[in-house]
Structures are given as structure tokens and as C-alpha cells.
Amino acid sequence: MSPRLSELDFRVARQRLEAKPKSAGPKLCTVEDAVARIHDGDHVALGGILFSRTPLALIRGMLRRRPKHLTISRNLMCYEGEWCMVAGAVDRVVTSWMGIGLPWGLSRIMREYAESGRIPVEEWSHLALGLRYRAAAMGVPFLPSLTMIGSDLMRLSESETVTCPYTGETLHAVPALFPDVALIHVHRADRFGNCQIDGYRHMDADIALAAATVLVTAEQIVSEDEIRRHPDRTVIPGFVIDALVHAPYGAYPHECYGLYDSEPDHFTEYVAGIRDGGPDGAARYLNRYVYDPATHADYLALFPEARRADAARRARELVS
Amino acid sequence: MSSTGGVTDNELLAVMGARQLRDHQTVFTGVGAPMMAAVLAQRLHAPRLTMVIEGGIVGPQWRPGWLPISTNEMRTAYRAQMLPGITDAFLLAQRGFLDIGFIGGAQIDRFGNVNTSFIGPVARPKVRLPGSGGANDIASLCREVIILTAHEPRRFSDAVDFVTSPGWLRGGDSRRRSGLLFGGVARVVTTLGILGFEPVSRRMRLEALHPGVTVEAVRAHTAFDLAVADRVETTTPPSDDELQILRELDPERRFIG
Numbered sequence: 001m002s003p004r005l006s007e008l009d010f011r012v013a014r015q016r017l018e019a020k021p022k023s024a025g026p027k028l029c030t031v032e033d034a035v036a037r038i039h040d041g042d043h044v045a046l047g048g049i050l051f052s053r054t055p056l057a058l059i060r061g062m063l064r065r066r067p068k069h070l071t072i073s074r075n076l077m078c079y080e081g082e083w084c085m086v087a088g089a090v091d092r093v094v095t096s097w098m099g100i101g102l103p104w105g106l107s108r109i110m111r112e113y114a115e116s117g118r119i120p121v122e123e124w125s126h127l128a129l130g131l132r133y134r135a136a137a138m139g140v141p142f143l144p145s146l147t148m149i150g151s152d153l154m155r156l157s158e159s160e161t162v163t164c165p166y167t168g169e170t171l172h173a174v175p176a177l178f179p180d181v182a183l184i185h186v187h188r189a190d191r192f193g194n195c196q197i198d199g200y201r202h203m204d205a206d207i208a209l210a211a212a213t214v215l216v217t218a219e220q221i222v223s224e225d226e227i228r229r230h231p232d233r234t235v236i237p238g239f240v241i242d243a244l245v246h247a248p249y250g251a252y253p254h255e256c257y258g259l260y261d262s263e264p265d266h267f268t269e270y271v272a273g274i275r276d277g278g279p280d281g282a283a284r285y286l287n288r289y290v291y292d293p294a295t296h297a298d299y300l301a302l303f304p305e306a307r308r309a310d311a312a313r314r315a316r317e318l319v320s
Numbered sequence: 321m322s323s324t325g326g327v328t329d330n331e332l333l334a335v336m337g338a339r340q341l342r343d344h345q346t347v348f349t350g351v352g353a354p355m356m357a358a359v360l361a362q363r364l365h366a367p368r369l370t371m372v373i374e375g376g377i378v379g380p381q382w383r384p385g386w387l388p389i390s391t392n393e394m395r396t397a398y399r400a401q402m403l404p405g406i407t408d409a410f411l412l413a414q415r416g417f418l419d420i421g422f423i424g425g426a427q428i429d430r431f432g433n434v435n436t437s438f439i440g441p442v443a444r445p446k447v448r449l450p451g452s453g454g455a456n457d458i459a460s461l462c463r464e465v466i467i468l469t470a471h472e473p474r475r476f477s478d479a480v481d482f483v484t485s486p487g488w489l490r491g492g493d494s495r496r497r498s499g500l501l502f503g504g505v506a507r508v509v510t511t512l513g514i515l516g517f518e519p520v521s522r523r524m525r526l527e528a529l530h531p532g533v534t535v536e537a538v539r540a541h542t543a544f545d546l547a548v549a550d551r552v553e554t555t556t557p558p559s560d561d562e563l564q565i566l567r568e569l570d571p572e573r574r575f576i577g
Binding site for chain 2: 049050051052075076095096097098099101102103106107110111114115116117121123124125126127128130131133134145146147148149150151152153156161169170171172199200201202203205206255257258261262264315318319
């Protein structure tokens with residue numbers, strides 16, 4: 001499946017944004033209300049990176065609606081990419097790397113779908129994909145870069161080069177990527193959607209500015225005053241946001257900087273299910289952790305409170 | 321994990337990798353052996369070495385026993401000096417601030433090109449590997465790239481199926497001609513020895529052997545025709561000091577094996 005025009009054309013992207021309200025009004029809603037804005041065929045960009053600040057509450061909500069023909073993009077795709085494959089939700093995955101991490105080996109699900117040709121995994125370098133979101137966030141059709149040049153990734157992605165008008169050198173014209181929807185999880189926001197992120201920011205601000213529709217979960221909803229006291233911490237302004245959901249532990253069992261550590265034992269359990277049962281193992285996991293829990297609270301109840309408290313304790317120790 | 325005289329492969333790679341780094345340099349590093357190499361260098365001869373990690377992390381001071389498993393987690397950012405974000409961390413390398421970049425690789429050819437994407441044809445790969453991650457960017461943008469890898473025939477391949485991370489491409493000046501104006505692979509540090517590249521042809525050549533390893537053994541573990549330097553040095557084996565530091569950093573031996 002080739003990219004849709006709306007993903008690449010900065011003129012179309014600009015028109016879409018101009019047609020959209022940039023409201024300073026309240027955005028608070030439920031996960032279900034937020035994900036209702038995702039349509040079949042959309043390109044959905046996922047914030048966070050690997051198992052850090054992944055917008056899992058929104059991804060679970062999205063999958064519960066049984067979407068079809070999505071494209072998902074994320075720089076380091078963790079198991080949420082596998083879920084989307086097994087759930088039959090995606091036609092195409094755009095990433096620079098897919099797996100969980102060294103201790104868990106290659107992604108068996110990714111291998112199964114990509115090697116059989118059922119779901120293409122379109123690969124860019126980490127920086128190139130970052131620059132694709134950055135170019136879109138800047139509202140320009142491409143950014144010149146020295147990365148990916150000369151490699152087979154250029155050929156694979158059908159990316160073009162451009163001649164520098166000043167030096168005559170050849171540069172990679174990294175094409176902008178304008179997602180239809182961005183899913184982002186942040187530390188805190190006021191009810192108007194002014195978002196603050198602690199610690200590393202990953203690419204979330206670029207992804208939010210690049211997308212036509214932005215859905216956010218926040219660990220904490222704070223007062224307008226709280227945001228105004230520390231405006232330097234705000235990384236996405238409220239007028240960019242379309243829907244905001246209060247979701248404590250919204251990235252769990254992935255980590256959220258300073259608030260809770262990831263749960264590698266849970267990843268190991270998930271991978272063991274796939275080792276024993278293949279895609280069926282992943283499907284069983286989806287039933288238990290994605291489809292069965294009707295609400296975010298039901299989902300969190302699957303994890304003992306003491307375990308979550310320990311993840312919080314480890315996180316505090318890691319930023320002290 | 322095989323070992324030589326009580327030293328594991330990853331310990332050997334970390335020690336030999338550390339010795340490639342100099343004080344007051346900057347190094348772009350991933351997790352595993354490269355991370356161990358960078359920290360070891362910092363604790364020995366390069367206290368003013370700065371690490372940059374693709375998670376968007378500058379100058380961390382990792383905590384013994386809490387080494388990161390990913391380039392993007394809280395452990396990686398422990399006591400960092402700056403968290404600039406992922407894209408901006410890579411842009412530091414594009415600007416030219418990174419002296420050394422460490423990468424690994426599933427498959428490497430005689431010109432130091434690395435494949436971490438596809439084994440077999442792209443349309444129907446035998447194995448779909450995880451992909452570039454930041455490896456292509458590190459290989460394209462740092463001043464010098466050092467590859468750290470186990471030396472096995474299946475890795476040192478006659479031809480890579482796919483160039484994920486560019487080395488010297490097709491040798492000679494092909495890297496520069498492609499538009500990659502800067503950088504290139506300086507060395508390949510393996511479990512058998514240290515390899516460099518002939519200055520003009522850019523073919524890989526053996527430059528040093530670890531103690532007890534023969535030229536024939538390296539050739540037997542290399543699927544392509546390997547050049548050999550006029551004078552092949554022998555590396556000094558890991559010292560007790562070096563090993564002790566590594567083992568203190570990783571008491572559970574999750575990374576050193």
C-alpha cells in the first residue's frame with residue numbers, strides 16, 4: 001500500500017489545519033469519545049518511544065473499536081505494533097525498528113507478517129523518520145539531511161535527493177509525514193489541553209504539530225494556574241489538541257518518566273505467550289488486556305496495586 | 321557465551337572498544353557492549369568522554385547494577401546533563417559534534433557496510449530483522465564509526481543482502497560520491513581481533529589479533545577474502561582492573577555475559 005497524498009502533501013495538510021478549529025476551550029472527554037475520531041484507513045502516529053510513554057490507553061481504546069486499514073507509524077515500534085497486526089487493524093507499518101529490546105530477541109509477530117508480505121514494514125532511519133515529523137511540524141514538504149544517503153534504505157523508501165542550491169552537494173530530501181491522527185501520552189495538562197512532559201520528550205511535540213487530529217491522555221489534569229506558573233514546561237499548546245483524557249498509568253506497563261518504571265517481567269510473559277502460541281498467543285493477550293477490560297480502570301485492575309506502587313517507587317529512585 | 325581465559329566475548333568487546341576511545345571525545349553509543357565500552361573508558365583513561373544516546377540523552381552517569389536495556393528508558397537518562405529529544409540528539413551528530421559512533425550488526429561486508437534489516441530478498445525476506453533504528457544515522461553522521469561485533473562467518477559475509485548502515489559502500493571513493501560527505505567506518509573490533517580499512521581501496525584488513533588468535537582463524541571466520549596488514553599487532557589482554565570495573569557495573573552479568 002503506498003502512502004496517501006494527505007500524508008505527503010504539505011499544501012493539503014495546511015488546508016486541513018486551516019479548516020479546523022483551534023479552540024482554547026475545554027477538551028476533556030473519555031477514551032471512547034477520543035478514539036471515535038479515528039477512522040478506517042487513517043494514518044495514526046504513536047507518541048512515546050519503544051516502551052517509554054507509549055499512549056497505551058488510547059491504543060487499547062482504538063483497537064476495541066476494531067478499526068481496519070490503518071497505517072501506524074512510530075520510530076521504535078514496540079508490541080503495540082504487533083497488536084495492530086494481530087488485530088487485523090493495519091495495512092502498513094512505518095518505523096525505523098521493531099521489537100521490544102535485546103533481552104526479548106526478534107519480534108516473531110513482525111517476522112510472520114512482514115516475511116509473508118501480508119503487512120509491509122516500511123523502514124526509515126531513526127533520524128529520517130524524526131525529520132519527517134519535524135518537516136510536517138514545520139509545515140514544509142521536506143528537510144534536507146545527510147542521513148540515509150547511499151544506503152539501501154533510500155531505494156526501499158523511494159526517497160529522493162535534492163541538489164543544494166548554494167553548494168551543489170547532494171542531500172536527502174526527507175519527505176514530510178503528515179499523520180491523520182496523533183496519539184500522545186503526557187505527564188500533565190490543564191482541561192484546555194496545554195500539555196507538559198517531564199524528562200525526555202521523545203518526538204511527541206513534532207508528532208502533535210504534524211497531525212491533523214491530536215488525541216492526548218494525561219497522567220494528571222491540573223489547574224490553568226498550575227500551567228501558567230510553569231509555561232516553560234508546556235511542550236504542546238492547547239489549541240493543537242482535539243481531545244484530552246485523564247488516564248493515570250496511561251502508558252503502563254510501559255514507563256512514564258519519574259512516575260513509574262516499565263515492567264520487563266510483563267513483556268517476558270507476553271513474549272512467552274507468543275513463543276508457545278504464535279499469533280494466537282498474542283490474540284489471547286489482546287482478549288485479556290485489550291478487549292475484555294471495558295474501561296481504563298478495569299484494565300488497571302488486572303495489575304495488583306502493590307506492583308504498580310513498586311514501579312512508581314523505582315521511577316522515583318531513577319530520577320532522584 | 322564462549323570465553324577466552326575466563327573473559328566473555330562481551331567483556332573482550334567492551335575492553336577493546338574502550339581502548340579505542342580518547343579523553344575529551346564525544347561518542348554516540350547504543351546499549352550492550354558499546355555502552356560498557358564507553359563507561360569503561362570513562363572510568364579509566366577518558367573521564368571527560370561524553371556519551372550521547374539516541375533516546376535524546378546527553379552525558380548520563382549510569383548507575384552500577386542499573387544499566388539500561390534500551391536506549392530510551394529512565395535508566396539510560398540517569399544523571400544526564402541534558403535531554404534534548406531524539407531528533408535533536410541525532411542532529412548533534414549531523415552538525416559534526418560526535419567524534420565516534422558505535423554500532424553492532426547482524427551482517428557486515430568487506431567495505432564495512434552493515435545489514436540489520438533483511439536476510440534474503442527484500443520482498444520476501446528469509447528473516448525480517450528489527451531494522452536500522454539509529455544505526456544508519458550513526459554510520460552516516462559521526463566523524464568515525466567503530467563496529468563492535470562477535471566474529472562469526474555468518475556475520476562477516478561475502479555480500480550483505482541489504483545496506484542498512486553505510487560503510488565505505490562499494491569501496492574507493494564511492495561513499496563520498498554517493499553524497500555522504502563525512503565520516504566512515506574506521507575500525508571493526510571483534511572477538512578475534514581489530515580490523516581497519518586499506519586507505520585507498522577501503523577493503524577491510526586485519527590489523528591486530530587478540531592473544532592466542534591466528535590469522536588463519538580470522539580468515540576461517542570471515543566469508544570474504546580478508547586483507548592483512550603488513551604488520552599485525554597483538555592486543556594486550558583485558559587487565560584485572562578493566563574486568564573488575566565491568567563486573568562492578570554489571571554485577572548480575574546481564575550485559576557482559
